[in-house]
Amino acid sequence: MPTISVFYGIIITLYFFDNQKHQTPHFHARYQSQQASVSIPDGEVLEGEIPSSKMKLVQAWLEIHKEDLLADWELAVNGQTPFPIEPLR
Secondary structure (H helix, E strand, C coil), X not given: CCEEEEECCEEEECCCCCCCCXXXXXXXXXXXXXXXXXXXXXXXXXXXXXCHHHHHHXXXXXXXXXXXXXXXXXXXXXXXXXXXXXCCC
């Protein structure tokens, strides 16, 4: 479960070989004790939740880095280490 970005207390991770459960490219956003799985193509929350103010930050970050996230997703589902992605500033 590589961490690919951290910003405003939010930790973004991808899991290796994680393409079965949700059937779509996604990442995991964790804030404190809460976690959400977020679709890369459309920003939809697939499972879980984090505070709405933090989810807005996650979705803004997603829009900026969508291409990088899709490339990292391909690496991770193939068992390769994804690259770090710049945090939201």
